[in-house]
Amino acid sequence: MQVPRSSTPYRQNDAKTGGPLHVGPPDLMLAGITQISRWAGFLAAILLALTGGMLTYEVIARYFFVRPTIWAAELSQLCLIWGCLLAMAYVMSTRRHITVNAVTSLLPQIAQKFCAGISLIFVIVFSLIVAIWGWDIFFDSFERGRTTGSLLNLPTWVAELSVPVGFALLALQSLVELIGLRRAAPYSLGSTHE
Amino acid sequence: MTIVLILAVLFGLLLIGVPVAFALGGIGLGMLIFGGFSPLMAPQAILSTLDGFILLAVPLFLLMSNVLLKGGVGRDLFAAVQAWVGHWPGGLAVATILSCGLFAAISGSSVATAATIGTVAIPEMISRGYDKRFVYGLLAAGGTLGILIPPSIPMIVYGFVTEQSVIALFLAGIGPGIVLIVLFVAFAMLHARFSKAYEPMPKAGWSERAAASKRALPSLALALLVILGLYSGAFTPTEAAAIGFAAAILITTLWLRSLTWAAFWEAIKESAVTTVAILLIVAGAKVFGKAIALYRIPQDISAFIAQAIDGPLMFIIVVSLVLLLMGLVFEALSMILIMTPVLLPAAMGLGFDPIWFGIYMVIMVEVALITPPVGLNLYVIQSVARTTLANVACGVWPFLLLMLATVGLLYGMPDLALYIPFKW
Numbered sequence: 323m324q325v326p327r328s329s330t331p332y333r334q335n336d337a338k339t340g341g342p343l344h345v346g347p348p349d350l351m352l353a354g355i356t357q358i359s360r361w362a363g364f365l366a367a368i369l370l371a372l373t374g375g376m377l378t379y380e381v382i383a384r385y386f387f388v389r390p391t392i393w394a395a396e397l398s399q400l401c402l403i404w405g406c407l408l409a410m411a412y413v414m415s416t417r418r419h420i421t422v423n424a425v426t427s428l429l430p431q432i433a434q435k436f437c438a439g440i441s442l443i444f445v446i447v448f449s450l451i452v453a454i455w456g457w458d459i460f461f462d463s464f465e466r467g468r469t470t471g472s473l474l475n476l477p478t479w480v481a482e483l484s485v486p487v488g489f490a491l492l493a494l495q496s497l498v499e500l501i502g503l504r505r506a507a508p509y510s511l512g513s514t515h516e
Numbered sequence: 517m518t519i520v521l522i523l524a525v526l527f528g529l530l531l532i533g534v535p536v537a538f539a540l541g542g543i544g545l546g547m548l549i550f551g552g553f554s555p556l557m558a559p560q561a562i563l564s565t566l567d568g569f570i571l572l573a574v575p576l577f578l579l580m581s582n583v584l585l586k587g588g589v590g591r592d593l594f595a596a597v598q599a600w601v602g603h604w605p606g607g608l609a610v611a612t613i614l615s616c617g618l619f620a621a622i623s624g625s626s627v628a629t630a631a632t633i634g635t636v637a638i639p640e641m642i643s644r645g646y647d648k649r650f651v652y653g654l655l656a657a658g659g660t661l662g663i664l665i666p667p668s669i670p671m672i673v674y675g676f677v678t679e680q681s682v683i684a685l686f687l688a689g690i691g692p693g694i695v696l697i698v699l700f701v702a703f704a705m706l707h708a709r710f711s712k713a714y715e716p717m718p719k720a721g722w723s724e725r726a727a728a729s730k731r732a733l734p735s736l737a738l739a740l741l742v743i744l745g746l747y748s749g750a751f752t753p754t755e756a757a758a759i760g761f762a763a764a765i766l767i768t769t770l771w772l773r774s775l776t777w778a779a780f781w782e783a784i785k786e787s788a789v790t791t792v793a794i795l796l797i798v799a800g801a802k803v804f805g806k807a808i809a810l811y812r813i814p815q816d817i818s819a820f821i822a823q824a825i826d827g828p829l830m831f832i833i834v835v836s837l838v839l840l841l842m843g844l845v846f847e848a849l850s851m852i853l854i855m856t857p858v859l860l861p862a863a864m865g866l867g868f869d870p871i872w873f874g875i876y877m878v879i880m881v882e883v884a885l886i887t888p889p890v891g892l893n894l895y896v897i898q899s900v901a902r903t904t905l906a907n908v909a910c911g912v913w914p915f916l917l918l919m920l921a922t923v924g925l926l927y928g929m930p931d932l933a934l935y936i937p938f939k940w
Contacts, residue, residue: 367788370575377576377758381751395569402575403566406799409792419535420793424845424890426533434533441534448542456559481567485559512535512793514847514892 352498356415359495363412369405373398392473403481407488411495414445414511421512434509441511442500449493456485519813522547526804526854536850537796544803553810558803565799569754570676575791576757577667580764581623582783587768587775589735590632593618596732599725602717606708608644609654612637613700616658617693620665621739622760624672626848626882627896630659634900645714648903650707653911656897657700660882660919663848665693666743667760670848670881672753673798674874677805677853678860681871682753683746687937688875690743692926699918707914734767794849801853808857818862828866832927835859836880843884843891851881875933876926883919886912 380394413419426437460482462468468478503509522543529539545558565571584590597618598611615633623629634655641651663670666686675682708714720728741763742756751759768775808814825831835855842851856877863873885893888909897908926932931939 363788364785366792367784370788370791371579371784373572374576374579374758374761377572377755378762381755381759385750398572399567399569402572402795403563405575405788406566406792406795407562409788410796413789413792413796414535416789418789418793419537420797420847420850421533421535422530422845422850423533424892425531437532441529441532444529444534444542445538448538448545451545451555452541452559452562455556456562459556459559459563482563485563511533514895 352501355494355498359411359415359491362408362491366405366409366412369401369408373401373405376401396470396472396474396476400476400481404484404488407484408491410488411491414492414495414499417510417512419512421510421514423510423512423514426510431509435503438509438511439500439503442496442503445496445511446493446500449489449496453486453489453493456482456489460486518811519816522808522811522813531845536846537793537800540797540800540804540854542800544800544805544807547807547811548803551807551810553807557806561802561806562799565676565802566795568676569752570672570682571795571798573667573672573682573754573757574669574794575787576754576761577624577669577672578787578790579783580757580760581625581628582787583761583764583768583775583780584622584735584738585628585632586779586783587764587772589622589732589768589772590615590619591636592728592731592772593735594633594636596725596728598717599720599728603719604705605716606704606706606714607717608637608641608714609646609650609704609708610701612641612654613658613661613697613704616655616661617665617697618736618739620661620663620693621667621743622735622764623662624667624669626659626662626885626893629662630655630893630897631900633658634897638901641714644717647711647713647911649907649911650711651911652897652901652903652908653913653915654700654704655900656886656893656908656912657696657915657919659893659897660879660886661693661696663878663882664689664696664875666690666746667753667757668878669794670852670878671874673794673849674852674856674877676798677801677856678870678874680874681937683749684871684937685874686743686746686753688871688933689878690936691932692875692879692922695925695932696919696922699922700915703914703918731772734771738763738767797849797853801857804854805857814858814861817858818865821862822865828868829927831863831866832876835863836883836923839877839880839884840887841884843881843887845892847892848878848881848885851884852877869930869934871937872926872930872933876923879919879923879926883916883923886916888912 376394376398380391384390426434460479463482464479469475470478526539526543530536545555548555548557594615597614601607601610604610612633616629619629619633638651642648666689668689671685671689672682675685738760742760745751745756746753825834839851860873864870885891894905894908898905
């Protein structure tokens with residue numbers, strides 16, 4: 323059931339000859355997007371791990387120094403938001419979004435490819451709409467100078483910007499995956515469980 | 517009619533392989549647009565989901581268990597438990613169940629629990645002549661303890677979407693978890709009594725026990741710290757998870773000296789990917805939940821259930837059958853997230869406690885995942901054990917019946933779950 327995982331599903335080998343593909347400028351651009359997704363994924367992993375440090379410090383500060391911080395909860399929240407949305411594209415490129423494979427895995431290859439294509443188009447359309455509306459929310463807050471009203475009183479756009487950035491990257495990465503379907507690639511978009 | 521159409525489109529998208537998170541989010545967005553509601557609600561729902569402080573516990577508990585895992589704690593736990601109970605009748609099987617239970621207290625996932633204990637226990641048990649099918653069934657069942665004994669990621673998610681106390685859910689999982697452990701252990705000992713094929717373990721000496729316990733003790737202390745800290749109210753689940761992560765690093769570096777930099781980075785990366793996969797589904801479900809609420813679908817379903825279904829018992833039986841059916845293709849979290857917003861209003865209307873319903877859902881979802889002929893967790897055990905699906909499916913039956921008996925017991929005695937959080 324487990325889908326073979328590769329760090330670069332945008333395969334650089336030709337399906338027919340097994341040799342390296344002719345790499346032209348468009349291919350470089352596609353590989354470049356995948357690389358950006360990878361970096362975003364790494365950054366996200368670091369942000370998520372940082373939340374552990376911040377919240378541990380918060381508990382220690384509260385119980386041992388009796389001086390709770392005003393920043394730990396809020397900043398770790400921000401890390402979670404950015405972390406999740408930044409990593410979406412990387413998780414897509416490594417095919418690890420949770421997906422129901424039970425039915426598609428029974429289909430012949432060509433049908434699997436077709437299903438994967440439809441699914442990717444669905445993801446692209448969804449991501450683009452969310453990115454555009456997410457941008458509106460961000461831009462509105464940015465222009466009006468809205469703030470969170472919490473202790474740190476950060477501008478709300480700091481968190482809101484993650485939606486257009488994350489979903490735009492996801493749309494781009496899904497486009498890369500869609501183009502990659504031409505070649506030998508895993509046809510499932512994800513794994514069945516985590 | 518709308519309900520049927522929406523569910524048909526949703527299941528259609530899921531079955532052609534659209535990732536669960538985007539299928540839920542996409543349908544929700546589509547419903548908002550078609551219903552003339554502001555589509556701005558979709559990005560807002562995604563943001564408000566990830567802004568939930570309680571959900572921060574998900575990456576942190578994952579980090580904690582992944583760091584311990586990479587530090588080889590699964591192996592240590594099994595060795596320690598085996599040193600104490602290995603010489604009992606069916607000792608290795610008992611040790612496997614107890615290790616699953618203990619590992620469940622530092623991990624929030626059933627797959628991780630089955631995989632971790634399975635990789636050490638399966639070869640050991642088979643080399644000692646245990647019946648293979650029994651071994652596979654034992655692990656499939658043992659794994660389910662992972663999400664029943666706190667911490668539990670599905671419970672965090674259930675608590676988040678239903679706005680119930682995650683601490684109460686965690687505490688409510690302990691009672692049924694202990695019942696399951698006792699039933700499984702009793703069955704394992706009975707099984708050993710009647711099958712003479714296996715070769716019993718020699719009794720471990722005191723020095724061996726001390727050495728094995730020394731390596732396992734810090735992890736057990738950590739599990740205890742997390743549960744007691746939550747119970748006493750010293751920290752929130754999110755803070756407990758953060759402390760657990762920090763303590764896991766200390767244990768694996770200073771005490772066990774088993775964590776390398778490469779393994780640490782691997783643990784961080786793995787936790788991030790799992791976190792994103794899980795929380796995006798929660799966000800997608802939030803968009804979907806918002807949309808179906810605007811269409812008043814949960815109310816319609818409640819009304820329909822009130823009309824068509826006669827009493828709470830019938831309701832539980834019907835829901836259980838629906839979950840068994842979904843378990844053919846869905847994993848635990850997706851089932852809980854799709855079904856809870858639809859069913860909880862009806863369940864509460866019939867007088868079920870929302871915490872009780874959460875525990876019922878968690879057990880029932882696990883039952884669904886290991887019900888032959890096809891259940892998602894059966895594939896997991898199959899790949900851990902490198903065997904055929906038929907072998908796993910055969911071995912799982914007795915354990916499945918024990919779990920169903922526990923569900924029945926939970927129905928008859930709701931206090932099994934509710935006593936510890938509310939009456940103790």
